[in-house]
Amino acid sequence: MAAEAKSVLFDQFALVGKALSSGRRTELVDVLAQGERSVEALAEQIGQSVANTSQHLQVLARSGLVASQRDGNRVVYRLAGEQVEVLWEMLRAVAADNIAGVRPAADRYLGDRGEIEQVSRDDLVRRLGEGVVVWDVRPRAEFEAGHVPGAVSVPPEEVQRRLAEVPEGVEVVAYCRGRFCVFADEAVRALAARERRAMRLEDGFPEWRRAGLPVAVGAG
């Protein structure tokens, strides 16, 4: 019967929704948007057991949002394509615009952004030409998988230690995973507390890369 065939087709579409219907899986997609990672690394990032993370990854794989590849002893997962990144970005935008609970949840996680100056990608490109210091405030592995050329890697747990590196009078632009990522905010607040002029990129590295701007890879 036609009605049943239709149900089956729309159930297939719904698999993508199902993949994104768990907070833990959306966290995974967010991390994977920064670059490929092993199951263990992903488990650590989302604060879940390896077994549970593996099962979530398999749900994502069944919906085709991620692909995996064995690399010797470990299995490396990555997003299936740029399309998936765009879908994830759009989903966040829809959530931010339409779900009342996003605002308070974001405020509680990110804190007050009133004091945090934000710059656009274009601004950052301009300032790069003027020799601004750029901090990549993400875990080292994400920096190495790709970063803004000239940025220095300052993983979240090193921010406090490395404040002293910044000479007086130097401006810092920090960036991290995206608009809802807290790492850059924390760096900006810490720098401001030391009387440095600091600001954050309004979105994150995936948007930079997707905009076709230059990307550096490796420890650089």
Place this chain on the structure above:
Amino acid sequence: MAAEAKSVLFDQFALVGKALSSGRRTELVDVLAQGERSVEALAEQIGQSVANTSQHLQVLARSGLVASQRDGNRVVYRLAGEQVEVLWEMLRAVAADNIAGVRPAADRYLGDRGEIEQVSRDDLVRRLGEGVVVWDVRPRAEFEAGHVPGAVSVPPEEVQRRLAEVPEGVEVVAYCRGRFCVFADEAVRALAARERRAMRLEDGFPEWRRAGLPVAVGAG
């Protein structure tokens, strides 16, 4: 603790995924992309009870994907915005590109499209200038909520009856809800069986409207 606040935020994002994680709800979104409808009309379209449909609509409403408004005796639901339509379109595209099961499910629902000629929106605009006949093969209510100017409403159940209207030598372009909608295909097949040259618009009316092309409203 920061980790918990992060979970809460990503759980909020996941609400949008959850809204789209049921085949019945994706069907609802697909119908609502054509225009607003009452609960009862929606229930009929997706072949579910009114009570169940109402509950699905409330899930969609909680995720902010749809809004409702009382109109006298009935409650009319509509998509919350164009952003939601775009999200739905992108989700279908991701599913089509990444989920192995979409192809067979689509084939089974839509049948073999090998014989069905497809035209782009630009083609249709051109042919409209040349006086082609355009069939809007959607339920009447969707036609009335908005259609391609000059199109005639031929609801799916009337296709057979109205084949005779088309004079020999006249070309027909049929369209319906979108790329995965079967109505236009059935009309094209029926017309072809009567030796009429017929083709379908490759996508549907929502894409036409979103492209900023002219839209007519009402019984027109």
Place this chain on the structure above:
DNA sequence: CAACTATTCAACTGATTTCTTGATCGCATC
């Protein structure tokens, strides 16, 4: 081959989801 590491599988618990059924509510009309 033994020992080790990273990942997956299997089994299980408690929570959530889907759909049904029947009652209830809001609004319009008689």
Place this chain on the structure above:
DNA sequence: GATGCGATCAAGAAATCAGTTGAATAGTTG
């Protein structure tokens, strides 16, 4: 105010889901 219609609510059954735990597997290293 009674009646009727459209929609929602409430309660329950079956299925599915998220997370835990412990065992099994694939691949590497000694």
